[in-house]
Amino acid sequence: MRVVLSAYDSRGGVEPLVGLAVRLRGLGAEVLVCAPPDEEFAKRLAGVGVAMVPTGASVRDLVSGKVPPSPGGVPRRAAELVAAFHENVSAVAEGCDVLLATGLLPAAAGVQTVAEQRGIPYVYASYQPVSLPSPHHPPIPRPGRPLPPDVTDHAALWGRDAQDAQDVFGEAVNGHRVSVGLPPVDALRDHVFTDRPWLASDPVLAPWVRPAELDVVQTGAWVLPDERPLPAELLAFLDAGTPPVYVGFGSVPVRDPQDVARAAVDAVRAQGRRVLLSRGWAELAPADARDDCFVVGESNHQALFRRVAAVVHHGGAGTTTTATWAGAPQVIVAQGGDQPYFAERVTALGIGAEHAGPVPAFASLSAALGTALAPETRERAAAVAAGFREDGAETAARMLVDVAGR
Numbered sequence: 386m387r388v389v390l391s392a393y394d395s396r397g398g399v400e401p402l403v404g405l406a407v408r409l410r411g412l413g414a415e416v417l418v419c420a421p422p423d424e425e426f427a428k429r430l431a432g433v434g435v436a437m438v439p440t441g442a443s444v445r446d447l448v449s450g451k452v453p454p455s456p457g458g459v460p461r462r463a464a465e466l467v468a469a470f471h472e473n474v475s476a477v478a479e480g481c482d483v484l485l486a487t488g489l490l491p492a493a494a495g496v497q498t499v500a501e502q503r504g505i506p507y508v509y510a511s512y513q514p515v516s517l518p519s520p521h522h523p524p525i526p527r528p529g530r531p532l533p534p535d536v537t538d539h540a541a542l543w544g545r546d547a548q549d550a551q552d553v554f555g556e557a558v559n560g561h562r563v564s565v566g567l568p569p570v571d572a573l574r575d576h577v578f579t580d581r582p583w584l585a586s587d588p589v590l591a592p593w594v595r596p597a598e599l600d601v602v603q604t605g606a607w608v609l610p611d612e613r614p615l616p617a618e619l620l621a622f623l624d625a626g627t628p629p630v631y632v633g634f635g636s637v638p639v640r641d642p643q644d645v646a647r648a649a650v651d652a653v654r655a656q657g658r659r660v661l662l663s664r665g666w667a668e669l670a671p672a673d674a675r676d677d678c679f680v681v682g683e684s685n686h687q688a689l690f691r692r693v694a695a696v697v698h699h700g701g702a703g704t705t706t707t708a709t710w711a712g713a714p715q716v717i718v719a720q721g722g723d724q725p726y727f728a729e730r731v732t733a734l735g736i737g738a739e740h741a742g743p744v745p746a747f748a749s750l751s752a753a754l755g756t757a758l759a760p761e762t763r764e765r766a767a768a769v770a771a772g773f774r775e776d777g778a779e780t781a782a783r784m785l786v787d788v789a790g791r
Contacts, residue, residue: 386412386789387481389474391419393441393466393492395448395636397703399426401512401585401778402487404609406435408782419473419496425683433609440473441466441492445666448638459528463491464557470495471561481505482789486577487512487585490550494558494577501567506788510583510781512606512702513723517582518543518575519597525722527553550574585781586702587774590709590730604784605777606706613685622679626659628694629679630754631713633663637699637720642667645745649697650678652750656758658694687711695737695757697750700724709736712770714757718745736766 388409390402399420406416420426422439430437442465470492474484484500485508486493493509500507515522520539524546526532530553536542551573559569570576584593584603593603615623623629630653632646639645646662646669653660660678662669671678681689686704690696690711698704700717705727708715715737717728728739738756741749756762 386414386483386786387417388414388785388789389417389419389477389481389484389496391440391470391474391484391486391492391496392488393421393444393470394488395444395701395703396423396425396429397635397701398488398512400429400703401607403429403433403435404607404778405485405585405781405785406430407433407609408778409785410435412782412786414782414786417477419470419477432613438473438477441469445636448636449666450638459553460557463554464561466491467495467498467558467561471498471565474499475502478503478505483508483785485510485785490574490577491554491558494554494573495561497577498562498565498567502565506791507579508583508785508788509578510585510604512585513726514584514586514591514593514601515723515726517578517584517593517597517599517601518546519594519599521594521597522726529553547572547574583781583784585777587706587709587777589769589772589774590706590734591702591727602784604781605774606710607778607781608706608710608775609778610775611685611687613688615685615688619679619681619684619689622659622661623692626677628692629653629659629661630656630695630697630758631661631663631690631693632697633661633665633669633681633704634667634699634718634720635663635701635704636666637701639667639669639699639720640744642669643672646670647672648745648747648750652745652747652754653697655747655751656754658758661689661693695754697745697754697757700727700731702727705731709766710770710773710775712763712767714762714766716740716750716753716757718750719743734765734769735762736769737762 419438419440421444483506486496527549530549587606632649690713695714696708697716700719718740719725719728731737732739738753
């Protein structure tokens with residue numbers, strides 16, 4: 386069996402495909418991943434022996450502003466993504482039994498056109514329920530399309546979201562479809578999602594609530610036990626004192642990173658804790674050279690989060706899932722997208738706190754840390770971690786084998 390997995394996403398959106406690819410390979414499948422050309426993605430996949438086809442522009446360069454704005458804005462970027470994923474997936478689709486797409490809608494649309502042209506089964510997957518239409522939550526705003534503050538009915542908001550998706554991406558996607566001999570589609574979002582999308586999230590952390598208009602299949606989160614050792618210097622820091630507080634924003638660029646790092650380090654120190662400051666794409670760095678603060682780069686978060694007192698982060702699906710699985714109390718400083726949803730879930734589960742606003746300041750972060758570092762929060766985090774489903778990638782892999790067989 387031959388499977389192509391694809392994603393145009395940040396590290397947290399590519400990492401689940403690592404777990405799924407390894408599980409598929411364990412079932413005897415040949416697996417290929419189409420993902421952004423960022424070096425860390427290719428390195429991670431190569432580390433588990435999975436081939437990657439670099440597709441689209443560097444995500445890190447885009448979010449960091451290293452790539453200048455396109456003259457055509459979002460529609461131009463969308464057209465480039467559709468074409469890139471269609472071209473690269475087409476090039477490797479010979480003999481393919483199933484295609485799976487995650488990430489940005491225009492990239493997934495490019496993969497879907499290949500599936501339609503070649504008659505290959507296609508699956509769309511999301512890592513969070515709030516990306517999928519439901520009466521139980523509002524949609525995530527589309528680029529340049531904020532939700533109207535005077536509309537609270539979820540059905541109305543999802544109707545608007547369908548139109549927003551058509552307005553933002555429709556010309557790019559339909560122009561490409563017509564160019565390759567396929568008819569345009571009027572309901573682009575629903576066409577790409579299909580009427581039976583998969584949800585790759587833990588059912589306790591991020592459940593799918595029924596009833597809803599979609600027949601969503603929740604597989605559980607796609608995680609792979611990470612056996613990579615922590616760097617020797619990091620281990621030495623961890624062993625030299627009490628568990629530190631981890632602070633990092635992953636693939637999210639933050640405004641005024643020097644101020645953010647200073648506020649975070651000061652707030653953690655005020656709690657009597659040492660600090661692990663993750664450099665991340667925001668290039669966070671401490672304002673001083675005191676030995677109670679250690680700067681960490683790329684590392685095994687599964688192992689690291691099991692050794693910290695708390696995790697302060699942006700609330701992306703990947704980081705939230707890993708911290709929850711590790712039983713680490715969390716403070717989520719949500720910046721946008723699905724992050725406010727995960728902040729709400731962490732708070733509702735009692736495994737951490739939602740920071741008040743997207744900009745961490747000493748007082749606000751200190752208040753959230755007080756909740757996260759409380760003994761009852763750690764006890765609750767450990768209890769939720771004990772019930773975490775670790776078989777999501779295996780479940781999804783077996784389901785893909787079944788889809789290919791049909």
